[in-house]
Amino acid sequence: MTSADTTRTAAVPRRIPMLMLGFAALLLCVVLSLALGARSVPLGTVVQALLGDGGSRDAMVVTGMRLPRTLVGLAVGAALGLAGVVVQGITRNPLAAPTTLGINAGAGLAVVIAIYALHLTRPVEYLGFAFVGAACAALFTLTLGRRAGDLDPVRLVLGGTVLQLVLVSWTSAVLLFSERTLDEARFWLAGSIAERDVDVLVPMLPTLLVGAVIGLAIAPALNTLALGDEAAEALGMPVGRIRLAGMVAVVLLAGSAVAVAGPIAFIGLAAPHLVRLVLGNDHRLLVPGCLIAGPVLLLSADILGRLIARPSELEVGIVTAFLGAPLLAVLARRTAR
Amino acid sequence: MTVRSQPSELGPSDVRVRQRRRAILIGAVCAAAIAVLSTVALSLGEVDMSAATALRAALGFGDQGEVYIVQEFRAPRLAAALLAGAGLATAGAVLQRLFRNPLASPDVMGVTGGASFGAVLVLALGASQSFIPLGALGGGMLAAVLLGVLGWRSGLPVTRLVLVGLAVQAGLAAAVNLMVVRFPRELAGSAVQWTTGSLYGRTWPEIQGAAVACLLVLTLLYLQYRTLAVLDLGDESAGTLGVRVSYSRLALLVSTIALAALAAALTGPIAFVALAVPHLVRRLVGPPTAVTLAVTGLAGATLLLVCDLIVQHALPIEGLPVGVVTATVGAPWLLILMLRESSPVARRTA
Numbered sequence: 001m002t003s004a005d006t007t008r009t010a011a012v013p014r015r016i017p018m019l020m021l022g023f024a025a026l027l028l029c030v031v032l033s034l035a036l037g038a039r040s041v042p043l044g045t046v047v048q049a050l051l052g053d054g055g056s057r058d059a060m061v062v063t064g065m066r067l068p069r070t071l072v073g074l075a076v077g078a079a080l081g082l083a084g085v086v087v088q089g090i091t092r093n094p095l096a097a098p099t100t101l102g103i104n105a106g107a108g109l110a111v112v113i114a115i116y117a118l119h120l121t122r123p124v125e126y127l128g129f130a131f132v133g134a135a136c137a138a139l140f141t142l143t144l145g146r147r148a149g150d151l152d153p154v155r156l157v158l159g160g161t162v163l164q165l166v167l168v169s170w171t172s173a174v175l176l177f178s179e180r181t182l183d184e185a186r187f188w189l190a191g192s193i194a195e196r197d198v199d200v201l202v203p204m205l206p207t208l209l210v211g212a213v214i215g216l217a218i219a220p221a222l223n224t225l226a227l228g229d230e231a232a233e234a235l236g237m238p239v240g241r242i243r244l245a246g247m248v249a250v251v252l253l254a255g256s257a258v259a260v261a262g263p264i265a266f267i268g269l270a271a272p273h274l275v276r277l278v279l280g281n282d283h284r285l286l287v288p289g290c291l292i293a294g295p296v297l298l299l300s301a302d303i304l305g306r307l308i309a310r311p312s313e314l315e316v317g318i319v320t321a322f323l324g325a326p327l328l329a330v331l332a333r334r335t336a337r
Numbered sequence: 338m339t340v341r342s343q344p345s346e347l348g349p350s351d352v353r354v355r356q357r358r359r360a361i362l363i364g365a366v367c368a369a370a371i372a373v374l375s376t377v378a379l380s381l382g383e384v385d386m387s388a389a390t391a392l393r394a395a396l397g398f399g400d401q402g403e404v405y406i407v408q409e410f411r412a413p414r415l416a417a418a419l420l421a422g423a424g425l426a427t428a429g430a431v432l433q434r435l436f437r438n439p440l441a442s443p444d445v446m447g448v449t450g451g452a453s454f455g456a457v458l459v460l461a462l463g464a465s466q467s468f469i470p471l472g473a474l475g476g477g478m479l480a481a482v483l484l485g486v487l488g489w490r491s492g493l494p495v496t497r498l499v500l501v502g503l504a505v506q507a508g509l510a511a512a513v514n515l516m517v518v519r520f521p522r523e524l525a526g527s528a529v530q531w532t533t534g535s536l537y538g539r540t541w542p543e544i545q546g547a548a549v550a551c552l553l554v555l556t557l558l559y560l561q562y563r564t565l566a567v568l569d570l571g572d573e574s575a576g577t578l579g580v581r582v583s584y585s586r587l588a589l590l591v592s593t594i595a596l597a598a599l600a601a602a603l604t605g606p607i608a609f610v611a612l613a614v615p616h617l618v619r620r621l622v623g624p625p626t627a628v629t630l631a632v633t634g635l636a637g638a639t640l641l642l643v644c645d646l647i648v649q650h651a652l653p654i655e656g657l658p659v660g661v662v663t664a665t666v667g668a669p670w671l672l673i674l675m676l677r678e679s680s681p682v683a684r685r686t687a
Contacts, residue, residue: 001481049550155675157674161503162671163668165667169664172530172532172660172661173657175529183523189514190514190515265511280677318518319515321507321508325507329488329501331500332504333497
């Protein structure tokens with residue numbers, strides 16, 4: 001244990017340049033997200049606009065549309081990345097992800113019902129419903145995944161998949177009854193951070209922050225958990241409580257992310273794997289690393305979506321699904337022999 | 338959920354006789370249920386008629402209007418339900434046995450997702466509605482090819498297959514989603530309708546085509562089915578017994594996926610029939626034999642027929658796709674099954 005600990009501690013400073021590199025990538029994504037789109041804005045104008053010189057039309061695009069969108073992307077990406085690494089940590093399953101818990105499908109059904117019954121039209125009005133729907137679905141899957149007081153990874157994945165099939169079929173049923181709902185909901189259901197104002201983000205900040213604090217706080221414990229439950233218990237770790245805290249963090253983080261941006265798949269799955277490649281398996285680095293990798297992935301997918309379909313754009317959720325599906329296939333090939 | 342080895346299939350015994358009797362009994366019950374329910378399906382609707390009138394109308398006798406309603410609307414829908422139910426359940430049973438895993442169903446392996454993709458693509462290209470089944474068939478086969486290519490690395494173990502299947506399904510679902518978002522709203526509506534699985538508005542030409550193809554594939558499957566018992570002995574023993582293992586497995590796989598894709602082409606991806614019915618039959622009848630396979634087909638047809646009757650007549654809501662009911666009925670059942678047994682995948686990686 002001690003020798004493992006020292007190597008880990010020694011590894012931390014060596015990884016710092018990689019963390020800096022991550023920050024640089026994040027910064028680059030932010031700049032590109034502000035500058036690129038249907039209308040390309042020169043960097044100088046971007047900087048001027050951010051400094052408050054907002055007269056020109058370019059500047060208005062930057063501060064009025066791209067800045068909120070980028071902020072939303074940062075928050076959602078960080079939340080999904082963090083939720084992903086925590087889910088994988090507490091289930092010890094490299095294929096677990098927030099999506100696996102039925103979070104997206106739960107939020108989708110709740111929002112679709114809300115649009116159908118209450119005639120809502122703006123993403124900010126969907127927030128509460130999406131969050132509650134996501135949380136309920138996740139809690140249901142987590143309850144299914146429990147066996148003898150513990151989370152069985154395979155049951156978790158299976159239960160989540162079954163739940164998802166059902167929720168999606170109910171969602172389609174509602175969509176079929178009302179063309180208005182279909183027309184209203186299909187864009188939200190694709191998952192997007194376009195046209196989100198900061199007022200969508202602000203109400204979710206408390207849950208995001210609490211989730212992030214819990215996630216970061218249990219990072220060291222996830223290392224111990226990785227040794228296996230018995231070993232962790234022998235080392236005096238309250239395994240059950242750590243896992244419960246992790247679940248709470250995942251529900252808060254992923255639930256808020258879906259509420260803000262709609263169902264976006266694969267960020268939570270991909271971020272931890274990417275970071276693991278660069279930073280290794282130590283959760284004390286892995287967890288903060290995912291805070292950076294999540295937004296990098298989400299913003300780059302969003303930027304890609306803007307560039308591919310110019311002058312229109314692809315919803316970021318669709319881009320991540322197209323990029324994520326092959327990734328899942330590769331992971332599956334590597335993990336399941 | 339373990340697939341028991343069945344020496345019984347290779348040599349007669351008391352157990353085998355008892356099992357066969359039971360299978361025949363349950364098969365007869367299903368067949369009787371189908372006969373009764375079919376009559377009900379033909380006689381209920383906007384214009385209710387007596388069972389006798391409906392049957393006469395089905396044969397072309399009686400009131401012109403009634404004959405038209407029964408022959409052009411109710412009978413094709415009934416035929417589609419029976420055909421798709423039997424096809425999906427049989428495909429599920431063979432796949433589950435082939436991979437020795439209850440999860441290896443076309444739903445999970447992306448085949449039905451591929452069918453959705455193909456069908457919606459046909460809608461997107463603005464081709465005639467009659468090309469939808471062809472598109473679905475192509476999409477299902479495409480998914481199967483993707484699955485094979487991505488999943489194959491010195492063998493095709495089940496855990497990997499399930500995971501790669503989920504990936505294929507996710508990618509194809511994203512493609513469907515993309516088209517739904519880009520569509521004008523009427524098209525988006527028909528896409529959602531189709532991808533939920535519905536029996537509404539089937540026509541005879543579609544069904545005749547699908548029926549001929551299904552029967553062909555079913556015959557092929559039954560011809561190959563006996564080799565499954567040999568494959569169950571393990572690859573080496575099967576090889577010694579003169580079975581070309583890889584070839585037989587591939588042939589079975591292709592026929593099964595074709596069957597599932599055909600069924601999905603007819604009705605859309607109806608959830609859980611392929612997954613749940615084989616389980617149910619295994620519980621009631623016991624280990625798989627050729628007779629059991631036939632019972633599974635009958636049970637699938639019965640189930641889909643029941644669900645379709647529920648959708649049409651027992652619910653206060655009009656126009657619900659049958660897939661919603663099968664999902665709602667099938668999922669809790671599967672979950673209960675899962676909760677009662679230990680994790681099915683992890684313990685048994687082929």
